Amino acid sequence: MTTAAIDRRQLLDDCEKHWGASAAKLYRIAGSQVEAEASGCEVRDHTGRRYLDFACSYGVFIVGHRHPAVQRRVDAQLAQLAWTPRGAAHPVQQELTERLKALAPGDWGDVRYMLSGAEAVEHSLRYALAANAPRRRIVITAGAYHGKTLAAMSILGQRQHEASFGKLSADVVIVPYGDMAAMREAVGDGACAVYLEPILGGAHLRMPPLGYMEDIRALCDHTGTLLVADEIQTAFGRCGKMFAVEYANIEPDILILSKGLTGGYASIACAMYRKQTLERLPAPADDHDSCGGHPFACAAALAALDVIEEENLLQASVERGQQLRQGLMQLARRFPGIIEDVPGIGLMTGLRLKGAVYESLLSMELGKRNVHTGHSMNERAERPVLRYYPPLSVSADTIDEALKRTGEALEAVAALPAWKISVMRRVTRSMYRLPNALLRKM
Structure with a gap:
C-alpha cells in the first residue's frame, strides 16, 4: 500500500x-x-x-531520524550479517559490550541483551530475586515507569493499571519520589532491591532533590539492598550527560538501558551488572530467552554512540x-x-x-x-x-x-x-x- x-x-x-x-x-x-x-x-x-x-x-x-553515519553502518552490517541465533557470540556484540562497560560509571562484569526495556527490567528482576533471596521486597517510587509487560507492571509506579490486571505482588512498596524518609522506612533492615529512575520521567518529570541519589546508594550499601538504575529514558545524553547517575557520582548495582541506544534503528535493551555485585551475589542460571543483541542492532548502537561522541x-x-x-x-x-x-x-x-x-x-x-x-x-x-x-x-x-x-x-x-x-x-x-x-x- x-x-x-x-x-x-x-x-x-x-x-x-x-x-x-x-x-x-x-x-x-x-x-x-x-x-x-x-x-x-x-x-x-x-x-x-x-x-x-x-x-x-x-x-x-x-x-535524529535517519542519521547518515548510522545508516551507512547498518547498511554495511546488513550486507554482512544481520542476525545470529540466541547464544551465538559475534564480534559486533562483544564490541558493544566493551564499549558500554567503558562508558558507564562503575566496574561492570556482565551485560545481557534483550529487545525492549521492559524485557531488560524483567531480566533484572529475575536476577535480583534469585541472587538476593530470601528477600522479596522491591521498593519503587510513585509515578515510576518501568514497562508494561506483566512482571514489569508489578513494579510500575502508576497503579491505575491494577484495575485491568489486579495487584500483581504484595512484595512491592511504593514511596513518594524524593522522600528519603519514606525510602528509609520502606527499605528497613534490607530489601531485595530499589528500582529508581535517576530523573523521574513519564507524565511527572521530576528532578531528584539534592543528595537524594547519594543517600539511596548509601542506604543500599548499608542494608545489602540492590540499587537498580532505570536509565531507559535518561541515558546517552538526553539529560546532558551520558548517564543521569553521573550527576550524583554514584554507581548502581544494575543499570538498565534501551530507547536511544541505537538512535531508533533497531529495538535493543540491556541489563548491566556491576562486577562487585556479581561477586557478592552470583548470578543464577540464565533462563531468560531473548533474541536481543543481534549484529544489526549492535552495529546501529555502536554507530549511534560514535555520533554522540564525534558530534x-x-x-x-x-x-x-x-x-x-x-x-x-x-x-x-x-x-x-x-x-x-x-x-x-x-x-x-x-x-x-x-x-x-x-x-x-x-x-x-x-x-x-x-x-x-x-x-x-x-x-x-x-x-x-x-x-x-x-x-x-x-x-x-x-x-x-x-x-x-x-x-x-x-x-x-x-x-x-x-x-x-x-x-x-x-x-x-x-x-x-x-x-x-x-x-x-x-
Whole structure:
C-alpha cells in the first residue's frame, strides 16, 4: 500500500485493536496523520505535511531520524550479517559490550541483551530475586515507569493499571519520589532491591532533590539492598550527560538501558551488572530467552554512540537544553494560568500544565502548527508534563521555531471561553472510553 492510499481510519482501528487503544484514541482526538518519512528533526506525513519532531517517540531518535553515519553502518552490517541465533557470540556484540562497560560509571562484569526495556527490567528482576533471596521486597517510587509487560507492571509506579490486571505482588512498596524518609522506612533492615529512575520521567518529570541519589546508594550499601538504575529514558545524553547517575557520582548495582541506544534503528535493551555485585551475589542460571543483541542492532548502537561522541552531542544537549528551557520558562511566565513550571535538564524537559485538559488542548493546537510533542496519555495526572524531547542534534533555529509555534498554540488555548474548557475537561477525563463515532464527530 502506498502512502497516498493509506486509509487513516482503518489504520487507527487496527492500532486500537492490535497495539494500543489509548494511543489510537489520542490520535483520533488530535487528528494525527500517518507518518510516512523522517529526517533529522522533521517528520513528513502521508499527505506531505512536515512536522517538527519534539517527541522522538519519548526519546528514541536521539541522534535524529535517519542519521547518515548510522545508516551507512547498518547498511554495511546488513550486507554482512544481520542476525545470529540466541547464544551465538559475534564480534559486533562483544564490541558493544566493551564499549558500554567503558562508558558507564562503575566496574561492570556482565551485560545481557534483550529487545525492549521492559524485557531488560524483567531480566533484572529475575536476577535480583534469585541472587538476593530470601528477600522479596522491591521498593519503587510513585509515578515510576518501568514497562508494561506483566512482571514489569508489578513494579510500575502508576497503579491505575491494577484495575485491568489486579495487584500483581504484595512484595512491592511504593514511596513518594524524593522522600528519603519514606525510602528509609520502606527499605528497613534490607530489601531485595530499589528500582529508581535517576530523573523521574513519564507524565511527572521530576528532578531528584539534592543528595537524594547519594543517600539511596548509601542506604543500599548499608542494608545489602540492590540499587537498580532505570536509565531507559535518561541515558546517552538526553539529560546532558551520558548517564543521569553521573550527576550524583554514584554507581548502581544494575543499570538498565534501551530507547536511544541505537538512535531508533533497531529495538535493543540491556541489563548491566556491576562486577562487585556479581561477586557478592552470583548470578543464577540464565533462563531468560531473548533474541536481543543481534549484529544489526549492535552495529546501529555502536554507530549511534560514535555520533554522540564525534558530534559532541552531550554538550549540544546542555546548550540546546538551556535554550529550550529558557524559552519555555518565558512562556510559563506569560501563561501562568496554564503552565505550572518547566521541569527537566538537558533536552529532557517539558511544560508542567495545570490539568490534563490543558495537555490535550495544547497538544491539539501544536498539532495544527506541525509540532509533535510527547503527550503523557495519562488523563489522571493532575499536573501532567507535555514533554519536549527533540533529537540531541536539533539546531538553535529549530528550537526557536518550536518555541514560536508553542507560543501561538498557548495563545489559542488561552483564548478559549471558560465553557469550552469546562466541556473539554469532562471529555479529557473520559476520552479513552469515548465511542469512536463520537470522536470522529468531534
